[in-house]
Amino acid sequence: MNIAIIDYGAGNVQSVLFALERIGFTGKVTSDAEEIKNADKVIFPGVGEASSAIKMLHDKDLVKVILQLKQPILGICLGMQLLCKSSEEGNANGIGVFDLEIKRFSNQVKVPQMGWNNIYNLKSQLFDGISENEFMYLVHSYYAPLNAYSIATTNYGIEYATAIQKDNFYGVQFHPEKSGNVGEQILKNFLNL
Known part of the structure; x- marks a missing residue:
């Protein structure tokens, strides 16, 4: 299977590569539009700040590539x-696949949310074989409010969408590559879609 990991300078690509290797797959880290378009599966990791990350995507002409993926x-x-x-992070405009605004956690909770938290209300093939309330590893200060695309929920002061899906686009706030066996099962499920 041909797995492209989008390289735009803001991804934790090494831990994603290692996680794929642990489950018997090889990914290719690339910013080449043709390699991304021709891949069987595409992983779009990210660590860092939203406004600078979206600028790096535009600089590499990857926004339109991502929007074209089937x-x-x-x-x-x-x-x-x-x-x-x-x-809200840097008042950044996103790619716009999901009609959602990412919000900052309120000052009522410690920011960033860092560590293990459970996921529930699981609603997708992405979670085949995953039990309600399994724990996943998270590090973030911003979140997606619950919405029509929500396929998993987490509570951190408020309930928020910890995973979303629209057509062929899936998003997870947690790090499956750092979440042990459960995270590896979610990666396997993604590769089996």
């Missing part, structure tokens, strides 16, 4: 947030 694509953490319309 195969399954998985946005992870900031990658998920960038698939949305906008983010």
Whole structure:
């Protein structure tokens, strides 16, 4: 299977590569439009700040490439947030696949949310074989409010969408590549879509 990991300078690509290797797959880190378009599956990781990350995507002409993808694509953490319309982080415009605004957690909770939290209300093939309330690893200060695209929920002061889906686009706020066996099962499920 041909798996492209989008390289735009803001991704935790090494841990994604290692996670794929642990489950018997090889990914290719690339910013080449043709390689991304021709891949069987695309992973869109992200770590860092939204406004600078979206600028890097535009600088590499990858926004229009992502919008054209017809195969399954998985946005992870900031990658998920960038698939949305906008983010309060740096007042960034996103790619706009999901008509959502990413919000900052209120000062009532410790920011960033860092560590393990459970996921529930699981509603997608992405979670085949995953039990309600399994724990996933998260590190983030911004979140997607619950919405029509929600396929998993987490509670951190408020309930929010910890995973979203629209057509072939999937996004997870948690890091499956850092979430042990459960995260690896979610990656396997994505590759089996």
